[in-house]
Amino acid sequence: MRYSNHSCDPNLITQIYTASNYMQHVCFFAKRDIKAGEELTYSYASNHHKNENSFKCYCGAASCKGYFKA
Numbered sequence: 374m375r376y377s378n379h380s381c382d383p384n385l386i387t388q389i390y391t392a393s394n395y396m397q398h399v400c401f402f403a404k405r406d407i408k409a410g411e412e413l414t415y416s417y418a419s420n421h422h423k424n425e426n427s428f429k430c431y432c433g434a435a436s437c438k439g440y441f442k443a
């Protein structure tokens with residue numbers, strides 16, 4: 374996965390994994406079944422846009438918070 378968009382109802386979760394050489398990797402895991410061709414999304418609030426109110430969200434989810442926030 375190269376790029377992915379934010380969703381307030383994402384189908385992926387992220388976890389930071391620190392390897393034995395201390396390199397950190399962002400790992401993506403499916404949080405539910407994902408249909409072939411369905412866009413992969415995760416919550417940007419879990420990392421670089423943490424609790425931001427300045428980034429408007431257009432994910433379109435029924436539960437959309439309007440902004441990139443947890």
Ligand SMILES: C[S@@+](CC[C@H](N)C(=O)[O-])C[C@H]1O[C@@H](n2cnc3c(N)ncnc32)[C@H](O)[C@@H]1O
Binds near residue numbers: 379430
């Ligand atoms: C790494 S890019 C995401 C991939 C990019 N949209 C593409 O098509 O390659 C991150 C940027 O995409 C935009 N973006 C991603 N998800 C969004 C969302 N739910 N609502 C509004 N903008 C979003 C924001 O500008 C964000 O800073």
